Amino acid sequence: MRSWFNSLSHRQWTLNALGLSLVSLFVAIEAITPTHSNAQVTTNNALPIGEGQFLIRGQATYLRADDGIQEFEEFSVPIVFGYGATQDLALFAVVPFLNRSLEVDGIERNEFGLGDINFLARYTVFQIDQAGKTFRIAPIVGLKVPTGSSQSSDEFGILPPSLQLGTGTFDPSVGIIFTRQTLNDNLSASFVYQINTEANNINFGNEASIDLAYKYRVFPQAIKSGFLFAGLESNLSIQNRDRVAEVVNMDSGGTLLFLSPSIQYITERFNVEGAVQIPVIQALNGNTLAPDIRLILGVQVNF
Template sequence: MRNNNHLLSVPVLVGALLMAGVSAVQAAPNTFNTALPVAQGQTIWREQFVLRERSDNGPMDRQVSVQALGSVLGYGVTSKFAVFGMVPYFFNKELDVTTPMGRVERDTSGFGDISLFGRYTLYKKDYTGSTFRVAPVVGLTAPTGDDNDSDRFGELPRPLQAGDGAWDVFGAVVTTYQTLQYQVDGQLLYRENGRHDGFARGDETRFDASLQYRIWPRSMKGVPGTPSFVYALLESNVIHRERDDLGSGTDADSGGTQWLLAPGLQYVSRSWIVEGTVQLPVAEDSNGDAIEDDYIVRVGFRRNF
């Protein structure tokens, strides 16, 4: 069973980097990062609820359900450099599986592993009515979540634990092209996962793209002041995970490549964003009998101060 511990720590973490270097909020991707700057001295708060459902077609008929909340705070140290921290809380991580004893349900809850990271605007080019930016992101995840929880059947499987017990590092390069009508974002990210008690989750590489298109108001002509906006989103996530390491070998039923598409909507006011997306698998090439995603729902808000 693939690990769900970082369900929040990559998409929600870097997805928190959304605010332009002005007092008004801008549109941004919901499942990953943007290269738009954070103003010096500005604080960003984000909450995102995630519901993830997974299953397989093997004889054990495994079904995994995760309900989690990611809480993010960010601060603009300078006009180019910002730092962020994210704390995930799992309301429930549940596994239903068929065993010789019949159908068994195992679950846990609690705080997960905390992540800290920074982002620096490396390149920017402003045009009349548009801007283009490139920014690298570097961060780490600390083993703060419980990684040895147990139930009446014994210690829970590693993927079901709230934390993974290891130090992980990640880096990404993100780009943003923004106009008055639409915005296009892209991200290339690599995550190297550490080892704990002879186990290491497979390293992850992902490529993400997003289009946000303003659908209301359709035209800015005659619109007074700074109005609210509604954006339609379409995001694409291609994710490759290596097999998990187990002792001196690997887990043949882990890792693989998947492609997700995420339609969604954003309501953008001067200081708030309310948003939601549904990530749906378009193609999945899993190794062995690795469990696969059915869908992922993300609903939340963002606020700048």
């Protein structure tokens, strides 16, 4: 599940607090991991969580964006709690812990703590199950709630939105997931649209995320009862421009496409995974700092 674009359009804040930069950042931050069992590393899938079953999924991600003037870093640990309410309905809470820092002309500012929690519900509306294969379609709805601070400050004053851990808004999202899985491979596609609302005079642009992922079982035999997959995932994110105090921020929004080679080792009780997100299209509006690379390591446990 791609998170909101945190379009780091902090022109006013950098002007006020640092007095240095007119350049805004635009970084696609995925503080929300794919939510469900055996999901691919950066893409949702529609595979089941049994009724009454719990799972926990945690990812550690590192993101960096640097244009020579500004350097933004984020280390995040989003933790997904999943629960199978019924055979078709799965509920999730995505709890991100974030550590963000921004350095401009030698001045570094940072913030650490709980980000905005996203609550999601996924319902399987269609499934074809055959021996060793399945195809499923599952709509998903979500609501991001403002549990992360959006008004933090330091000795320079209020932190720019890029460093705030939350947006201060309740943001609904809706989407749909398609998954076809066999014993040997998995093809998943996910479309999610998030409506970002206004708080603190900022309205981040609405965003659409389209993810497509394919993974293939590398070895035909199980390795100590586990399957090893290699995959390639693509994550396309399109975000409208932000509005700051009702004024459109021309240095925000745009289109980003990542390609992510990934690897997963999946057993009955746990799943370990890793991926590198490489930006291949960065059609961003105005002066916007784009991400360089993103590293993801994750683990998932069944209960």
